[in-house]
Amino acid sequence: MRRVIVYDFDKTLTYRDTLFLFFRFASNKNIFYPFKVAVYFISMILTKFNLFSNTTLKNIGIALFLKGLDKKIFLNRCKNYYLYIEFNQLYKKISFDKNVDYYIVSASFEDYLRPLFPSFVTIVASTVEYKSGVVDGLGRNCYRNKKIDYLRDIGVDRINTLFTDSFFDYPLATISDNIMVVTGDNQKICRDINEFKKEFNK
Numbered sequence: 001m002r003r004v005i006v007y008d009f010d011k012t013l014t015y016r017d018t019l020f021l022f023f024r025f026a027s028n029k030n031i032f033y034p035f036k037v038a039v040y041f042i043s044m045i046l047t048k049f050n051l052f053s054n055t056t057l058k059n060i061g062i063a064l065f066l067k068g069l070d071k072k073i074f075l076n077r078c079k080n081y082y083l084y085i086e087f088n089q090l091y092k093k094i095s096f097d098k099n100v101d102y103y104i105v106s107a108s109f110e111d112y113l114r115p116l117f118p119s120f121v122t123i124v125a126s127t128v129e130y131k132s133g134v135v136d137g138l139g140r141n142c143y144r145n146k147k148i149d150y151l152r153d154i155g156v157d158r159i160n161t162l163f164t165d166s167f168f169d170y171p172l173a174t175i176s177d178n179i180m181v182v183t184g185d186n187q188k189i190c191r192d193i194n195e196f197k198k199e200f201n202k
Helices: 019-026 033-048 054-066 071-084 089-093 110-116 145-153 167-173 193-199
Strands: 004-007 101-109 122-126 128-131 134-138 159-164 176-183 186-190
Touching (some): 019 033, 019 054, 033 054, 071 110, 071 134, 101 110, 101 145, 122 145, 167 193, 176 193, 186 193
Parallel strands (some): 101 122, 159 176
Antiparallel strands (some): 128 134, 176 186
């Protein structure tokens, strides 16, 4: 039976979250751009205080920075975004084996994650929707509990090794034999769900 290895992305394979920077990178710049950045930043703060949901925050980001972008232009910007991502040592040292089933399961957008990995690595991530050839809105939001739902939709109900930086991936941890908790360039193994909970003082 093939091994199943699952990686979160933001702050698991990178040093920091990538979505806000992506919105800024992909956006057309005009006189309204500083105002859009300010609105999104305030929305991030409101989300931290649970006044906005993560889905609402993503919808705001798409409306401010991406909506109406030509699909070809958007995908080209996704392809080039890797130049601005601060990858950690874990990402840099992964040696992908075609005999292993790899999954990148992330709340970030599939369109900018896909170019970062070999074609045999499965990307399970948030998506944007297109209408008449332009970015129109949020498709699925691969966040928290939804991650395990989307994995199960494609037949994954057991994980050999999970790499994550966050307790928000608790649902994935419950179906994992080993959990690697990532902090920067450091990793700590948790061999069961109780060790995982203790790592985050839960």
